[in-house]
Amino acid sequence: MLEIKPIFNALLRSKVSTFLLLVEIAITVAIVSVAAFVIVDRVNYLQQETGYPEESLLHFSVLTFGDVDRMQQIELDEQMLRNIPDVENAVFMQDVPLSGSGSASSFNSQPDPEIENNKSVRAAYTAGDENMIDTLGVNLIAGRDFNPDEIKYGLSMENPPTVIIASKAFVDEMFPEGDGLGQTVYFGPAPIKIIGIVEEMKGPWLQDSRADNMVIFPYVEVRSFDHYVVRTNPEERTAIKRQIEELMLANYDKRVINPAIGFDEAKAQYNAGDILMARMLMVIIVVLIMITIVGIFGLTLFNISKRTKQIGTRRALGARKSDIVKYFLVENAMVCIVGLVVGSAGAVYLGTLLLQEYSLPALDNAFILYTAGFVFLISLMSVLVPANRAANISPSIATRSI
Amino acid sequence: MLSMKNISKVYQTEKVRTHALRDFDLQVNEGEFIAVTGPSGSGKTTFLNIAGMLEGYSSGEYLLDDVNVGQLSDNQRADLRNQKIGFIFQGFNLIPDLNLYENVEVPLRYRGIKSAERKRRIEECLEKVGLGSRAKHLPQQLSGGQQQRVAIARALAGQPRFLLADEPTGNLDSLMARQVMELLEEINRDGATIVMVTHDPELARRAPRNIQVVDGQLADFTLYQSREKDILTPNPQLNPSSNPAEA
Ligand SMILES: Nc1ncnc2c1ncn2[C@@H]1O[C@H](COP(=O)(O)OP(=O)(O)OP(=O)(O)O)[C@@H](O)[C@H]1O
Ligand SMILES: [Mg+2]
Numbered sequence: 064m065l066e067i068k069p070i071f072n073a074l075l076r077s078k079v080s081t082f083l084l085l086v087e088i089a090i091t092v093a094i095v096s097v098a099a100f101v102i103v104d105r106v107n108y109l110q111q112e113t114g115y116p117e118e119s120l121l122h123f124s125v126l127t128f129g130d131v132d133r134m135q136q137i138e139l140d141e142q143m144l145r146n147i148p149d150v151e152n153a154v155f156m157q158d159v160p161l162s163g164s165g166s167a168s169s170f171n172s173q174p175d176p177e178i179e180n181n182k183s184v185r186a187a188y189t190a191g192d193e194n195m196i197d198t199l200g201v202n203l204i205a206g207r208d209f210n211p212d213e214i215k216y217g218l219s220m221e222n223p224p225t226v227i228i229a230s231k232a233f234v235d236e237m238f239p240e241g242d243g244l245g246q247t248v249y250f251g252p253a254p255i256k257i258i259g260i261v262e263e264m265k266g267p268w269l270q271d272s273r274a275d276n277m278v279i280f281p282y283v284e285v286r287s288f289d290h291y292v293v294r295t296n297p298e299e300r301t302a303i304k305r306q307i308e309e310l311m312l313a314n315y316d317k318r319v320i321n322p323a324i325g326f327d328e329a330k331a332q333y334n335a336g337d338i339l340m341a342r343m344l345m346v347i348i349v350v351l352i353m354i355t356i357v358g359i360f361g362l363t364l365f366n367i368s369k370r371t372k373q374i375g376t377r378r379a380l381g382a383r384k385s386d387i388v389k390y391f392l393v394e395n396a397m398v399c400i401v402g403l404v405v406g407s408a409g410a411v412y413l414g415t416l417l418l419q420e421y422s423l424p425a426l427d428n429a430f431i432l433y434t435a436g437f438v439f440l441i442s443l444m445s446v447l448v449p450a451n452r453a454a455n456i457s458p459s460i461a462t463r464s465i
Numbered sequence: 466m467l468s469m470k471n472i473s474k475v476y477q478t479e480k481v482r483t484h485a486l487r488d489f490d491l492q493v494n495e496g497e498f499i500a501v502t503g504p505s506g507s508g509k510t511t512f513l514n515i516a517g518m519l520e521g522y523s524s525g526e527y528l529l530d531d532v533n534v535g536q537l538s539d540n541q542r543a544d545l546r547n548q549k550i551g552f553i554f555q556g557f558n559l560i561p562d563l564n565l566y567e568n569v570e571v572p573l574r575y576r577g578i579k580s581a582e583r584k585r586r587i588e589e590c591l592e593k594v595g596l597g598s599r600a601k602h603l604p605q606q607l608s609g610g611q612q613q614r615v616a617i618a619r620a621l622a623g624q625p626r627f628l629l630a631d632e633p634t635g636n637l638d639s640l641m642a643r644q645v646m647e648l649l650e651e652i653n654r655d656g657a658t659i660v661m662v663t664h665d666p667e668l669a670r671r672a673p674r675n676i677q678v679v680d681g682q683l684a685d686f687t688l689y690q691s692r693e694k695d696i697l698t699p700n701p702q703l704n705p706s707s708n709p710a711e712a
Contacts (some may be wrong), residue, residue, distance in 0.1 A: 066574055076603075117681040119595035376558040379519055380619070381547020383540050458546075459520040461558055461629050462510050 070394050084362055084395075085402040088438060091355045092111035092406025096434035097413045098344040100426050105341045109334055111385060113161060114263030116200040116295040117327035119151070119154035121304055122159045125289040125428065133285040134216055136315055139228035141194070143314050144291065147306065149299035154198040156191040156290050158267055161326050163333040165189060166265030170278065171249040186233045186276035187266030192283055196228065196261070196310030198294050204231065205244050206259035215282040224280045269333060277347040283449060293323070299326060352441060359445040362405075374453050382455035391450035392443060401441045403435040410434070466625065466658060467516060468494035472525035474511050474681075485511040487681045489525070493660065495626070498653040499524045500672035502663045508681040510631055516660065517550050517629045518542045529627075547575050551620030551657075553630035557612040563614050564598040565591060572623045590618035594648060610641030617648055628652065630661040634668060646671060649708040 074081045116267055127133060134294075137155045144153035158165035165187050173181035173255065193209040206228070215224055227248075234243035234257060247254045260371065264277045295303050308320040324332075382390075414426025474486040485508045493499060501509050503582050514520045515527065518534055527534045529545070537545065552558075558570050569587045578586070589599045594614035596607075604612055613633060620628060630649065635641035648669050663669050676685035 064704065069563055069570070069574075072564070072567065073560075076562045145658045154496065359501070372556075372558065373560050377575075378543065379546060379552050379558075381623075382545055382573040383543045383575075384542075386575060430471070457520060458518075459514045461519065461552065462514055462554060 066390065067393065067397070070390065071397060074394065074397065080362055080366065081375050084359065084398050087355055087358050087400025088399055088442065089406035089409055091351045091411030091439050092431070092435055093413055095438070096160070096407075096410040096431045097417065098102050098343070099434060100414070100430040101417075102341050102344050102348075102424065103430070104424060107338050108417070109337060109341075110271070111269075112263055113265040113269075113326075113330070114201050114261065114292070115160065115265070115319050115326055116297075117161070117325065117330065119200060119294050119300065119443070120292060120326040121295065121300055122156075122162065122292045122320045122321035122326070122329070123324045125291070125311065125318050126287065126321075127289065127315075127318040131315060131317070132150060133157050133289075134283065137285070137289065139281060140291065140311065142191075142312055143310060144293055144307075147303060147310065149296040150295040150303060151296070152194055152198040153291060153293040154194040155193050156189055156195065156292050157331075158187075158189040159290050159292060160189070160199070160265055160267055161269065161275065161330045161333065162267050163329070165351075167271075168250065168275075168343050170233075170237065174254065182237065184233060184276065185235045186229070186278045187268070187271070187273075188227075188266075188278040188280060188283045190224075190236055190284065191279035193281070195279055198292050199264070200294055201264045202243065202262040204262045206257070208259060209281040213281045216281055218284045223253045224254050224255065224282050225253075226258045226281060228261060228279050230264040230275055231275040232259050232273075232295060233278060236276065241352075243358050249456065257430050258374075259346060265445060268365065319420055332347055348461065352438075355438065356441060356445045359395065359442050360449060363446050363449040364452075365392075367449055367456075368452075371456055371460055374456045375458050375463075378456065378458035379461040383445055387454040387456075388447070388450045391446050391453060395446040396439075396440055399439055406438075407431045407435055466495045466530055466662075467491070468526075468528040469516075471527045472512075472527060473514060473523045474508070474515065474520075474587050475523045485501055486515070489682060491584045491683060493658060495622060496653070496656060496658055497660070498650070498659045499674045500669040500674060501660060501676050501678060502664070502666070503668050503678035503684070507678045509678050511676060511681075513660065513662055516553060518546055536654065540562050543575075547572055547623065547628050549625055550625060551625035551628045553613070553616055553620050553628065553633045555632040557604070557609070557616045557636070559612055559615055559619075561604055564601050564603050565596060565618075566605075566659060567620045568604065569610050569622050572585055576623060586622050586624075587618075590622045590630070591615070594618045594622065605607050608641075610637050610644060612689070613637060613641070614648065617645070617652075621652065626657055628657050630659065632662055632664060634663065642668065659697040 122353050127136070141153055141155060144150060167185060167187040167191070169183045171183050175181070176183060193216045196203055196208045209226070209228065213226055215222055235241065237243060237248060238246055243257055244260055245257065247256050249255070263275070265274050266277045268274060293303070304323040307323045311320045312318070315405050377387065410426065410431045417423040418425055425464050469489055469491045472486055473484065474500055476483040476485055489512065492653045501512065503509050515522050522535070527587060529549070534542070556667040560571065562570070564588055569590055570583055573586060581616065587600070591600055596611060596614055596618070599607070604615065607615065628649070633649070634645050637645060649659055649661065650671070661672065669675050
């Protein structure tokens with residue numbers, strides 16, 4: 064027996080508690096669905112493939128003083144690093160992916176960007192010798208790696224690099240037809256041929272809108288800081304990290320070796336804000352859900368204690384225990400559904416607000432739907448315990464209490 | 466229709482055991498109108514609650530229409546209450562959130578009666594208690610006597626054969642009490658069996674059969690009166706020596 068109409072009428076006559084419950088459910092749905100969406104968005108972002116075996120890679124930077132042939136020192140250092148047991152490969156690089164610092168530039172389809180139908184695509188870039196692809200552990204899916212004779216030692220206008228290896232994302236953006244391998248792009252006025260394509264190779268900034276566009280040049284150039292990337296057996300990475308400073312100083316001691324850091328650790332540092340935000344949103348969700356459960360639980364208990372005599376009377380008039388449970392479930396469901404509708408509208412509004420103000424991606428309506436379903440279930444479950452207690456009120460209450 | 470044999474009821478609280486009923490024996494026949502009197506705390510309400518299956522008993526045997534109530538499940542008792550018994554309470558027990566129409570509707574909904582039939586019965590019953598025009602009012606907008614009439618309409622709507630009333634006039638002034646009594650008498654004439662607990666000797670005397678509960682037991686005398694004789698019975702207050710039983 065469903066008593067929707069009288070329950071509805073009775074609800075309208077006890078406005079305050081009904082309204083409170085409705086508002087609570089609406090707020091929970093609105094905030095939880097948006098928060099869940101943001102969390103999932105962030106988790107997807109944090110868990111995205113970078114193209115690198117992050118747990119096997121580490122990098123460190125070096126500031127060199129004194130009178131030394133830096134170019135030669137780089138060769139010696141690379142040799143030394145490769146000779147450490149459990150090190151697979153090591154390379155000197157201009158900038159390190161995922162590190163949060165690097166260079167980016169526009170690459171053009173025409174020698175002069177002013178030329179009509181020039182296509183310009185932005186990409187981060189770095190440079191190093193023929194060990195880069197192997198050391199980074201990225202997957203070369205087309206073309207070939209650099210030959211040792213293509214590496215330029217020292218950059219000059221007379222002798223610019225003529226080839227690059229690029230990420231598939233960059234090549235496909237530049238050449239949507241999919242025929243980018245072997246094509247020429249322009250870095251400034253210099254023509255450069257794409258000789259290799261890497262499946263996935265993130266740039267230094269994961270939050271960049273072109274995080275997947277990455278280009279590597281075959282040259283070695285000394286700057287104030289030298290960066291080295293080392294690929295190790297992942298189990299031995301921590302141990303190797305500890306030896307690096309000593310070994311590097313043993314090679315040449317007039318320099319400062321900054322502590323080595325894993326690729327995954329550098330990524331976590333770069334994303335610290337996002338990780339913190341996701342955790343805080345998680346806490347907010349848990350707290351809101353708890354408040355809803357406790358609120359519904361308490362409100363139902365309160366309603367029951369207020370209606371003890373009414374419940375006894377209903378039992379006297381022929382209500383089965385299950386009718387009493389049903390009464391509270393239906394009552395709660397009705398308030399809940401209105402709350403869910405209001406809350407869903409609130410979530411949509413909140414979503415557009417975040418989209419405008421914080422340039423978050425558009426809220427996926429599935430999140431509202433799932434949250435609403437979840438809150439509905441939670442709310443029915445929070446009613447069940449007090450409702451069962453109500454069902455056990457003795458019908459003799461009807462004559463015993465005044 | 467109702468048969469109680471050796472019914473006992475013991476309330477056990479932390480400190481005390483109360484024998485609310487002991488070896489209680491009673492037969493009630495179809496169509497009777499019984500007034501139950503007795504001192505406060507003597508067990509009248511306990512008897513009525515057991516008769517109405519609102520609570521169980523500790524020992525003895527209770528048959529309602531030859532069905533042994535002690536062997537029924539909770540759901541079966543709820544269904545029997547709904548079908549056979551109408552309750553009228555001292556405190557009216559109307560549901561404050563529901564208007565008069567919805568209040569009378571409650572037992573009909575539990576019976577699963579269709580909406581059109583419910584409407585017909587509710588209107589008929591409200592009409593019968595003289596409140597047909599106030600179906601949309603809430604209980605608190607009514608006087609006590611009116612509320613009790615709504616409660617009677619609610620008890621009648623299910624067309625029960627057995628009406629149990631615990632001090633139905635206890636919260637009413639004498640004029641309203643008389644109106645309620647007249648209503649009950651009319652219902653009894655229409656065929657319902659009525660057991661009414663009352664503290665009002667005047668009302669008790671109007672009932673054809675009086676029983677008295679003292680200390681959890683039926684007192685050793687039971688009054689039988691016919692309606693015709695009742696009219697002839699001298700008022701005991703005017704003539705203290707007379708006993709209605711001898712009239
Ligand atoms: N739930 C209970 N727990 C313990 N004792 C109870 C309970 N209900 C009733 N009693 C006791 O049982 C005895 C009979 O109570 P009952 O309510 O039947 O009396 P009554 O005749 O209806 O009295 P009154 O005229 O005051 O309504 C009393 O002593 C009462 O205190
Ligand atoms: Mg009593």
